Amino acid sequence: MNSIRDMWGEDGHQFNPDRWLDLPEGAKKNPGVVPALGTFSVGPHSCPAFRFAMAEMKIVIAYAVSSFAFEETDKILRRSMMVTRPYVENQWSKGYRLPLRVRAL
Numbered sequence: 001m002n003s004i005r006d007m008w009g010e011d012g013h014q015f016n017p018d019r020w021l022d023l024p025e026g027a028k029k030n031p032g033v034v035p036a037l038g039t040f041s042v043g044p045h046s047c048p049a050f051r052f053a054m055a056e057m058k059i060v061i062a063y064a065v066s067s068f069a070f071e072e073t074d075k076i077l078r079r080s081m082m083v084t085r086p087y088v089e090n091q092w093s094k095g096y097r098l099p100l101r102v103r104a105l
Helices: 050-065
Strands: 068-072 076-081 083-088 100-104
Touching: none
Parallel strands: none
Antiparallel strands: 068 100, 076 083
């Protein structure tokens, strides 16, 4: 459901986090408990335990993130363009990025 090409485009089976910056039309039209995410469906056949599943996912992510230390690798400048976005100093042409060094604690 979350990788079908009719909804996400030809690269639907590939990992592409930039896809969320400008959703394809097929994904925008997809109703769901979580917008543009078909995992839990919608309507009378939607997942009755979606809130529990979402809470579980948040706990797993919080636990995983707390097991690592994150450090900036370059000088990061924060520029506000309606939304504050990180840019690497002197690398404007590469767009907004946040390169991090990740280390296990």
